[in-house]
Amino acid sequence: MDKTFVGLVGMGNVGAGVARLLLDHGDRTARHAGRILWIRHVVVRDVLKPRPVELPSGVLTDDLDRLLNDSSVSVVAHLVGGIEPARTIMLRLLESGKDVVTANKALLAEHGPELFDRARELGRSIAFEASVAGGIPIIANISQCLNANRVESLRGILNGTSNYIITRMSEEGTPFSDALAAAQRLGFAEADPAMDLDGTDAAQKLAILGHLAFGSAVHWNQIPRRGIDDVSALDLSFAAQFGYRVKLVAYGQLEGRSLQVRVAPMLVRAGTPLAEVRENYNAISVVGDFVGPVFFHGQGAGPAPTASAVVADMIDTAVGRTRITFQTLRLWSEIESPVVIESAGRLAAKFYLRFNVVEHPTVLADVAGVLNRHGISIATVYQQDLEEDPEAELPLVLMTHRTTLAAVESAAEEITRFEFVRSAVERLQILD
Amino acid sequence: MDKTFVGLVGMGNVGAGVARLLLDHGDRTARHAGRILWIRHVVVRDVLKPRPVELPSGVLTDDLDRLLNDSSVSVVAHLVGGIEPARTIMLRLLESGKDVVTANKALLAEHGPELFDRARELGRSIAFEASVAGGIPIIANISQCLNANRVESLRGILNGTSNYIITRMSEEGTPFSDALAAAQRLGFAEADPAMDLDGTDAAQKLAILGHLAFGSAVHWNQIPRRGIDDVSALDLSFAAQFGYRVKLVAYGQLEGRSLQVRVAPMLVRAGTPLAEVRENYNAISVVGDFVGPVFFHGQGAGPAPTASAVVADMIDTAVGRTRITFQTLRLWSEIESPVVIESAGRLAAKFYLRFNVVEHPTVLADVAGVLNRHGISIATVYQQDLEEDPEAELPLVLMTHRTTLAAVESAAEEITRFEFVRSAVERLQILD
Numbered sequence: 001m002d003k004t005f006v007g008l009v010g011m012g013n014v015g016a017g018v019a020r021l022l023l024d025h026g027d028r029t030a031r032h033a034g035r036i037l038w039i040r041h042v043v044v045r046d047v048l049k050p051r052p053v054e055l056p057s058g059v060l061t062d063d064l065d066r067l068l069n070d071s072s073v074s075v076v077a078h079l080v081g082g083i084e085p086a087r088t089i090m091l092r093l094l095e096s097g098k099d100v101v102t103a104n105k106a107l108l109a110e111h112g113p114e115l116f117d118r119a120r121e122l123g124r125s126i127a128f129e130a131s132v133a134g135g136i137p138i139i140a141n142i143s144q145c146l147n148a149n150r151v152e153s154l155r156g157i158l159n160g161t162s163n164y165i166i167t168r169m170s171e172e173g174t175p176f177s178d179a180l181a182a183a184q185r186l187g188f189a190e191a192d193p194a195m196d197l198d199g200t201d202a203a204q205k206l207a208i209l210g211h212l213a214f215g216s217a218v219h220w221n222q223i224p225r226r227g228i229d230d231v232s233a234l235d236l237s238f239a240a241q242f243g244y245r246v247k248l249v250a251y252g253q254l255e256g257r258s259l260q261v262r263v264a265p266m267l268v269r270a271g272t273p274l275a276e277v278r279e280n281y282n283a284i285s286v287v288g289d290f291v292g293p294v295f296f297h298g299q300g301a302g303p304a305p306t307a308s309a310v311v312a313d314m315i316d317t318a319v320g321r322t323r324i325t326f327q328t329l330r331l332w333s334e335i336e337s338p339v340v341i342e343s344a345g346r347l348a349a350k351f352y353l354r355f356n357v358v359e360h361p362t363v364l365a366d367v368a369g370v371l372n373r374h375g376i377s378i379a380t381v382y383q384q385d386l387e388e389d390p391e392a393e394l395p396l397v398l399m400t401h402r403t404t405l406a407a408v409e410s411a412a413e414e415i416t417r418f419e420f421v422r423s424a425v426e427r428l429q430i431l432d
Numbered sequence: 433m434d435k436t437f438v439g440l441v442g443m444g445n446v447g448a449g450v451a452r453l454l455l456d457h458g459d460r461t462a463r464h465a466g467r468i469l470w471i472r473h474v475v476v477r478d479v480l481k482p483r484p485v486e487l488p489s490g491v492l493t494d495d496l497d498r499l500l501n502d503s504s505v506s507v508v509a510h511l512v513g514g515i516e517p518a519r520t521i522m523l524r525l526l527e528s529g530k531d532v533v534t535a536n537k538a539l540l541a542e543h544g545p546e547l548f549d550r551a552r553e554l555g556r557s558i559a560f561e562a563s564v565a566g567g568i569p570i571i572a573n574i575s576q577c578l579n580a581n582r583v584e585s586l587r588g589i590l591n592g593t594s595n596y597i598i599t600r601m602s603e604e605g606t607p608f609s610d611a612l613a614a615a616q617r618l619g620f621a622e623a624d625p626a627m628d629l630d631g632t633d634a635a636q637k638l639a640i641l642g643h644l645a646f647g648s649a650v651h652w653n654q655i656p657r658r659g660i661d662d663v664s665a666l667d668l669s670f671a672a673q674f675g676y677r678v679k680l681v682a683y684g685q686l687e688g689r690s691l692q693v694r695v696a697p698m699l700v701r702a703g704t705p706l707a708e709v710r711e712n713y714n715a716i717s718v719v720g721d722f723v724g725p726v727f728f729h730g731q732g733a734g735p736a737p738t739a740s741a742v743v744a745d746m747i748d749t750a751v752g753r754t755r756i757t758f759q760t761l762r763l764w765s766e767i768e769s770p771v772v773i774e775s776a777g778r779l780a781a782k783f784y785l786r787f788n789v790v791e792h793p794t795v796l797a798d799v800a801g802v803l804n805r806h807g808i809s810i811a812t813v814y815q816q817d818l819e820e821d822p823e824a825e826l827p828l829v830l831m832t833h834r835t836t837l838a839a840v841e842s843a844a845e846e847i848t849r850f851e852f853v854r855s856a857v858e859r860l861q862i863l864d
Contacts, residue, residue, distance in 0.1 A: 017722065021580055021722060025580075025582070028580060028582070029580075031647065031762075031770075032575070032579035032760065033579075034759070034760040034762070035760075129577070135720075135722075135726060136726060137573055137577030137578065137726075140572070140576070140577050141569055141572075141573070141577070143464070144464075144572070144747075144748065144753075145569030145572050145741075145744055146569065146740065146744065147460065147464035147465075147744055147747060148453055148460060148461075148739070148740045148743035148744050149460075149740055150457070215463065273705070273708065273729060276703065276705070276708065288567075289736075290449065290567075290736040290737065290739055290743075291567035291730065291731065291736070291737045291740035291741075292567060292730065292737055293730060293731075294567060294568060294569075294728070294730035294731075295730065296727070296728060296729075297705060297726065297727035297729075298723065298725060298727065299723065299725075302724075304721075304722040304723070304724070305722065305723045305724055307722055308580045308581055308723035309723075311580035311722075312576065312578065312579055315579060315580070316576065319756050319757075319760050321576075321753045321756050321757065324751050324753050325751075327466070328464065328465050328467075328751050329464060330463075330466070
C-alpha cells in the first residue's frame with residue numbers, strides 16, 4: 001500500500017480527531033484513496049501537555065523546522081487558530097513545499113488573497129473545507145459539484161452558537177444569558193463568544209462562501225452584519241405567532257450583476273428547511289439557475305465533524321484532486337469580480353417592524369401615513385388590545401410587502417419621532 | 433482559453449439542457465475549469481426530429497462512428513436510457529478512448545461491475561453523479577466529501593414520483609390514481625410509471641449509493657422492496673394522527689459488518705428533515721461516525737437539475753479529477769465486500785401495524801397475546817370507537833417497541849387467522 005507522509009500543526013480537539021482518524025482508521029484512506037496517510041510530525045507549542053490521543057513515539061515536537069525540513073512530508077493539516085502566528089506558519093509551510101489543509105476561517109477571511117496568491121506562485125495548494133460549516137462539505141459542493149450553475153441565492157445558518165441560543169429562546173423562552181451559559185457548558189460557545197454573537201463569525205464564513213458562489217471579492221468587514229445579541233424575546237414570540245422563526249442568516253442574493261450580502265437575524269417561514277434548523281446545527285440553502293434549490297444540513301462545528309472535513313481534504317490533496325481544483329478555480333485571483341456589491345439600502349425584501357406605543361387616537365393613521373409616504377405597503381398589522389391604563393406601552397407589529405431597506409430605515413426614523421412611540425423600531429428582514 | 437472537445441450521445445430533455453449549458457454558458461466552465469467544453473458531435477437516432485436547442489451546424493449526426501473515430505473528443509456525455517443499446521454504446525465509447533459521463537442509473541445498477549472493470553482495463557473513467565438524485569450531488573458527497581467516515585446509516589427519498597403522489601395523498605386526501613395522473617401531467621411520472629411506483633427505481637439507486645457508502649456489492653434485484661402503490665389513505669391518515677408522515681424510504685443501516693438494505697413505505701416522525709421532504713423533491717440523510725448526520729435536499733430529476741450534474745461531471749472529467757477518483761476508489765472492484773447483507777427478517781425496528789376487526793370481547797387480549805408470544809412489546813394502541821353495528825369493520829392500530837421484522841411477520845400471519853380480523857395486517861417500519 002502506498003504511503004503519503006503527512007504532518008499536523010496544532011493538536012487541540014480537532015487535531016486530536018484528525019490524528020485518531022488517521023491512526024485508528026487507516027483502512028478508510030486505503031479504501032478511498034488507495035493509500036495510507038502516515039503521520040510523521042505533530043508540531044505543538046508544549047510537548048508536555050497531556051493529549052487525548054496517543055501518538056507514535058518521535059512524532060510530537062515543538063520544532064516547526066523539523067516538519068518544514070522533512071521533504072518526505074507533502075501534506076500538512078494546519079490547525080492553528082487566530083491570525084498570527086497562523087498566517088506565518090501557513091506561509092512557511094507553503095514555502096517549504098507542503099500542500100496545506102486548514103480549518104482556519106478567520107485567517108482565510110482576513111488574508112485569503114495573499115495566501116492563495118502565494119500558494120499559486122509556489123505551485124502549492126490550500127484546501128479549506130473545514131473552515132466553513134464544519135462537517136457539511138459546502139466548499140466542495142459550491143466550488144465543484146454545483147459549478148455548472150449561476151448561483152442566484154445563498155442563505156446560511158453558519159453560526160452554531162447563535163442558532164443554539166435562539167432555539168432555546170424561541171422554543172422554551174430561555175433568557176439570552178441562560179441560553180448562552182448553556183451553550184458554553186455544552187462546549188458550543190467559546191469562553192469569549194463575542195464574535196459568534198455579533199455576526200462576525202458568520203460574516204467571515206459568508207465572505208468565503210460568497211467568493212465561491214458568486215465570485216464576489218468582498219472583505220468580511222465590509223459585510224453589513226448584526227448578531228442575535230440584541231434580539232428580544234418579544235420579537236421571537238411575535239414571529240412565531242405569525243408563522244415564522246427568527247434565525248441568524250448569512251444572506252447573499254444576486255440580481256443581474258448586483259449582489260446583496262448581509263448577516264442579520266431574519267424571519268424564516270416555519271416549515272421551510274432553513275426555519276427547521278435547530279440546536280447547534282448549521283445549514284446552507286443554495287439556489288442555482290439549473291439545479292434549483294439545494295439544501296445542506298449538518299454539524300457545523302465540533303472536533304469529530306471538523307476532523308471529517310480535514311481528513312477528506314487531506315485525502316483529496318494526497319491523491320492530487322486538490323491541486324487540480326486549486327489550479328482551475330483560481331480562487332481569490334480574479335482580476336475583476338463578475339459581480340458588484342450592492343449598497344445595503346437597496347436590499348429589496350419584506351420586513352417585520354415592531355415598536356411600542358401608548359394609546360393615542362391617531363396611532364395607526366400616523367404610522368400608516370409615514371409608511372405610505374415612503375412607498376411602503378403594509379401586509380399585516382397587529383396591535384395588542386389596549387389596556388385600561390392609558391400610559392401602558394403596547395407593541396405594534398407591522399409586516400410589509402416588498403420594499404427597500406433604505407425606505408424602511410427612513411420610515412423607522414420618522415416613526416420614532418411620534419410622541420406616542422416609546423421604543424426604537426425593531427426591523428427584521430423576512431425571507432421569501 | 434484551452435478547449436476540451438466533447439460529445440453527446442442522446443438528445444432528449446437532459447441532453448438539450450446539457451447542450452444549452454455548454455453552448456450558452458461557456459463562461460462558467462471557463463471560470464470553474466479554466467477551459468471551454470466544446471461540443472463536436474451530438475449523436476441521435478433521428479437527425480430530422482425537431483430539437484429544443486439549436487446546435488452549431490455539422491454537430492448533429494446519427495452516426496455514432498463519427499464520434500468514436502474522432503480522437504480529438506475526450507469526454508462524452510452518455511444520455512441514453514434503458515439497458516440496450518445503452519450498454520453497448522458505453523462499451524464502444526470506452527473502447528474508443530473516451531471518458532464517459534452518464535445519467536443512466538438502471539444501466540449501472542444492472543451492469544456496473546462489468547462497465548467499471550472494462551473502463552479500468554482501458555484506463556478510462558465513468559462519472560455518474562446524475563444517475564442518483566438528479567441535482568443533489570450525493571455521489572460526490574458520499575464517495576469524496578464524507579470519505580473519512582464509516583457510514584452507519586443512509587436514508588433516502590430517491591423517487592420523486594412516489595414522493596409527489598404520497599404528498600398529495602397525505603396533505604389533500606387526493607386518491608392515488610388522481611395524484612398519479614397529476615404527476616404525469618406535470619412531467620414527474622413516466623407514461624409507464626411501474627418502476628417508480630413499485631420501488632424498483634429507488635432500489636436501483638440504493639444499490640449504487642449502498643456500494644459507495646458501505647462498500648456493499650448487492651444487486652438491486654436482491655434488495656427487498658415495496659412501493660407506494662398499495663399504501664392506503666387510511667394508514668396515511670393514522671400516521672399523521674400519531675405525528676408521522678409516510679415516505680418511500682431507501683434504507684441502509686450498518687451494525688458491525690451486517691448491512692440491512694430495503695426500500696419500503698415507512699413512518700418518519702413529522703418535523704424531522706426527511707419527513708418534511710415534499711412534492712417531487714429528493715433527499716438523503718447520511719450518518720457518519722465522525723461527521724454525524726448530514727442531510728441533502730434538492731430536485732431529484734428534471735432536465736435542468738440533471739444537466740447541472742452531468743456538466744459538473746464533464747468538468748471534473750475534463751480537468752482530470754474524475755480519473756483520479758476512479759483510480760483510487762476502485763468502485764465495484766473490491767475482491768471482498770467489507771459488509772454482509774443481513775437477512776430481511778433480522779431487521780430491528782419499531783413497526784406500525786393496522787388491521788380491521790369486528791366487535792368481539794377478546795380482540796385486545798387475543799392480539800396482545802400473539803404479540804407477546806413473539807416477544808413484541810406494544811408502545812401504542814388505538815382502536816376507533818366501536819359503532820352500533822356489531823358487524824362494522826373498524827381499524828385497530830398498534831405501534832410496537834423495537835423488535836424484528838421476522839417477529840412481526842409471524843405475528844401478523846397469526847393475527848389474520850382470528851375470526852374477528854377482517855383484513856390483512858398492514859405493517860410499516862417506523863424510522864427512529
